[in-house]
Amino acid sequence: MLLSFSKFQLFLFCLLTTSIYGQHSLLVKVLDNETNMPLFGATVFIADIESGGISNKDGKVEFSNLTAGQYEVIIRFLGYKTRYQYINIPSESNTVIIIRLEHDHEELQELIVQSNRSSRTIEDVPTRVEIIAGEELSEKGNMKPGDIRMLLNESTGIQTQQTSATSYNSSIRIQGLDGKYTQLLRDGLPLYSGLSSGLSLMQIAPLDLSQVEVIKGASSTLHGGGAIAGLVNLISKKPAEESEWSFLLNGTSALGLDASSFYANKDKHLGMTVFTSFNSNNAYDPADIGLTAIPEFDRFTITPKLFWEINESMNMVLGVSYITEDRLGGSIDHIKGIQSNNHYFEANKTNRYTTELQLQKNLKDKGKVHLKNSISIFERKIEVPRYIFEGTQLSSFSEIHWSINYDQTSWIMGINLWTDKFEQSRGNDSSVLDYSLITSGFFAQNIWTLNTQWTVENGLRIDALSSGELFILPKISIMYKPNASLTLRGGGGLGYKSPTVFTEDTERLHFKGIAPIDFDKINSEKSLGTNLDINYRLQFGEKLNLSTNMLLFYTKITDPLVLEMANQEFRFIQLNGLFKTQGIELNMKWNYNKLKLFTGYTYTAAAKVFNRQEEVYPLVAKNRINNVLMYEDHGNFWIGLEAYYYSPQQLNDGSVGQSYWIMGIMSEKVIANELSIFLNFENILDTRQTAFDKIYTGDLSNPEFKDIYAPVDGFIINGGFKLRL
Numbered sequence: 267m268l269l270s271f272s273k274f275q276l277f278l279f280c281l282l283t284t285s286i287y288g289q290h291s292l293l294v295k296v297l298d299n300e301t302n303m304p305l306f307g308a309t310v311f312i313a314d315i316e317s318g319g320i321s322n323k324d325g326k327v328e329f330s331n332l333t334a335g336q337y338e339v340i341i342r343f344l345g346y347k348t349r350y351q352y353i354n355i356p357s358e359s360n361t362v363i364i365i366r367l368e369h370d371h372e373e374l375q376e377l378i379v380q381s382n383r384s385s386r387t388i389e390d391v392p393t394r395v396e397i398i399a400g401e402e403l404s405e406k407g408n409m410k411p412g413d414i415r416m417l418l419n420e421s422t423g424i425q426t427q428q429t430s431a432t433s434y435n436s437s438i439r440i441q442g443l444d445g446k447y448t449q450l451l452r453d454g455l456p457l458y459s460g461l462s463s464g465l466s467l468m469q470i471a472p473l474d475l476s477q478v479e480v481i482k483g484a485s486s487t488l489h490g491g492g493a494i495a496g497l498v499n500l501i502s503k504k505p506a507e508e509s510e511w512s513f514l515l516n517g518t519s520a521l522g523l524d525a526s527s528f529y530a531n532k533d534k535h536l537g538m539t540v541f542t543s544f545n546s547n548n549a550y551d552p553a554d555i556g557l558t559a560i561p562e563f564d565r566f567t568i569t570p571k572l573f574w575e576i577n578e579s580m581n582m583v584l585g586v587s588y589i590t591e592d593r594l595g596g597s598i599d600h601i602k603g604i605q606s607n608n609h610y611f612e613a614n615k616t617n618r619y620t621t622e623l624q625l626q627k628n629l630k631d632k633g634k635v636h637l638k639n640s641i642s643i644f645e646r647k648i649e650v651p652r653y654i655f656e657g658t659q660l661s662s663f664s665e666i667h668w669s670i671n672y673d674q675t676s677w678i679m680g681i682n683l684w685t686d687k688f689e690q691s692r693g694n695d696s697s698v699l700d701y702s703l704i705t706s707g708f709f710a711q712n713i714w715t716l717n718t719q720w721t722v723e724n725g726l727r728i729d730a731l732s733s734g735e736l737f738i739l740p741k742i743s744i745m746y747k748p749n750a751s752l753t754l755r756g757g758g759g760l761g762y763k764s765p766t767v768f769t770e771d772t773e774r775l776h777f778k779g780i781a782p783i784d785f786d787k788i789n790s791e792k793s794l795g796t797n798l799d800i801n802y803r804l805q806f807g808e809k810l811n812l813s814t815n816m817l818l819f820y821t822k823i824t825d826p827l828v829l830e831m832a833n834q835e836f837r838f839i840q841l842n843g844l845f846k847t848q849g850i851e852l853n854m855k856w857n858y859n860k861l862k863l864f865t866g867y868t869y870t871a872a873a874k875v876f877n878r879q880e881e882v883y884p885l886v887a888k889n890r891i892n893n894v895l896m897y898e899d900h901g902n903f904w905i906g907l908e909a910y911y912y913s914p915q916q917l918n919d920g921s922v923g924q925s926y927w928i929m930g931i932m933s934e935k936v937i938a939n940e941l942s943i944f945l946n947f948e949n950i951l952d953t954r955q956t957a958f959d960k961i962y963t964g965d966l967s968n969p970e971f972k973d974i975y976a977p978v979d980g981f982i983i984n985g986g987f988k989l990r991l
Contacts, residue, residue, distance in 0.1 A: 292328070305321060431971045469565060481496050484741060487741035493761060677711070705732070819850075851866070889913035890913070
């Protein structure tokens with residue numbers, strides 16, 4: 267009996283010994299890559315067992331009771347690049363694993379997505395959102411300090427389409443669709459629509475922007491009609507604890523000048539920002555054909571804002587904005603003042619007045635109530651030989667919504683009201699384009715984190731139009747994170763676009779000879795959109811990492827409006843057909859020490875289908891390639907080389923344009939902490955449509971302009987300085 271008990275004790279001892287030797291410990295030490303100093307407060311997370319810890323003052327985090335195997339460890343610290351590393355246990359156990367984090371100068375603060383009103387970071391939302399912020403925003407802003415075309419045109423899936431050969435007007439095309447299907451917002455407020463959208467890209471200077479958010483695909487659930495192809499939300503800077511006074515001065519070889527100033531200050535409960543900008547250009551004709559590639563213009567912008575923390579639970583933003591511009595393109599001789607009745611010209615005079623009110627109240631139950639309103643007045647006069655079109659657009663947007671965030675779910679519900687009214691004061695008397703539209707809507711959205719791997723976002727909008735139409739618009743997005751390296755997002759939704767005469771096609775015609783829309787016979791265009799997004803990250807050693815992204819997209823628009831000539835005037839008709847676009851976006855970002863390589867490819871198959879006949883959608887490059895190689899010594903110097911390829915595009919007259927490459931060099935040097943100089947060589951190959959194709963037929967007294975599918979301004983050098991006090 268005693269012997270049996272001893273054997274049992276020996277068995278338990280062996281079992282316990284085996285268990286003890288099967289458990290291992292891991293000690294991780296997190297250091298700053300540049301200073302080699304320990305980082306206190308870094309998060310170290312072992313994804314496989316969902317266990318984490320916070321580094322102490324020595325930068326150390328210890329884990330115990332680990333079984334043998336390979337583990338994926340994720341190290342995060344605010345202001346540093348997230349590190350993903352595989353560690354083998356026990357070969358590396360019982361030793362200190364040194365992890366050195368590199369500064370992430372592009373994301374020194376968490377990127378909070380504002381376009382979906384969720385207050386979640388970009389990694390935690392099921393809807394795919396692209397954010398341009400930090401140094402990327404600054405670098406792109408250096409190349410075009412006077413407008414935001416460069417910020418958008420260099421992204422995969424986005425093309426800024428020039429709509430006028432002489433005035434330089436442009437619109438945004440997302441995934442091949444016409445610019446009217448993209449909604450442009452400022453701080454979540456829809457300020458640029460209808461007539462006011464024609465010059466918007468040319469009149470927004472980027473110095474006062476903190477980030478730009480882009481959502482591709484159906485976005486009507488939260489933002490209403492017009493967000494069929496997607497939306498672009500321009501987020502303004504807010505005053506911080508430390509005051510800011512920034513200046514930018516830029517000159518170009520194309521006879522342009524940009525001068526901008528941004529001031530921000532905060533004192534206890536009050537803060538303010540003031541943005542001013544003056545942008546001008548002399549008439550520029552690099553092809554020496556007697557027509558402007560860049561028109562003569564002068565533009566002035568001023569935007570003051572007041573930020574008031576009324577009490578601990580309530581804050582308010584009040585702002586106004588004023589933009590005025592005179593723009594004259596066309597015959598160089600006409601601009602020089604040479605008198606002749608045979609000179610072609612296009613003159614645009616605009617005034618834009620905008621107000622902003624945002625009021626937020628925090629509730630005791632973790633909820634918030636947000637009230638916002640904007641009123642916009644846009645006056646525009648277009649003059650071409652023997653014709654003047656002039657009118658005023660008055661629009662407003664009001665919204666009140668309630669939101670609440672819990673640990674695993676968040677809710678947003680609200681109502682909003684759009685009013686849009688246009689009154690024509692000059693033009694064809696027989697074709698007065700006056701219109702008025704009121705849209706009221708209710709929306710609700712829920713984001714639910716089921717577990718560490720699955721998050722679901724679903725929403726519903728109901729819109730009622732004064733024309734009598736009613737739309738019910740559901741949307742769903744799902745995010746799946748099987749591990750820290752892989753993220754999949756997918757979803758889709760419905761949308762609509764109310765009828766409007768203000769499109770790319772009518773902009774090219776200066777709204778001359780356009781018949782008003784008969785709203786009793788014409789209905790809104792309807793859409794269905796879906797996409798699948800795949801993100802994957804790879805770490806090769808300590809210094810080399812790769813981020814990849816693939817987006818598959820599909821959008822269909824039924825009952826599209828088509829502009830056709832009938833009885834000596836252009837009319838919008840609604841044919842039994844559809845527009846559709848589908849394709850793929852591929853993005854890769856390599857990081858190695860101070861080198862970054864961005865490579866992007868977009869395949870877009872856009873078509874219009876009428877009477878079962880499918881035709882290629884015009885002005886869409888089926889294949890696009892984006893390449894940017896950047897060397898950056900942070901705080902001292904950076905230089906980049908970029909190259910973009912556009913495949914041939916189908917034109918509206920049935921012909922096909924040529925393919926082309928655009929290349930450029932950009933650089934910036936910090937002279938002191940407050941002062942930097944920049945120098946850029948844009949389009950160094952001097953790619954111009956006027957060099958390999960025509961931009962008009964006939965003679966200069968009455969030209970018939972062709973579609974603009976390639977640059978017309980050619981090789982340009984720009985440079986200047988930025989000063990921050």
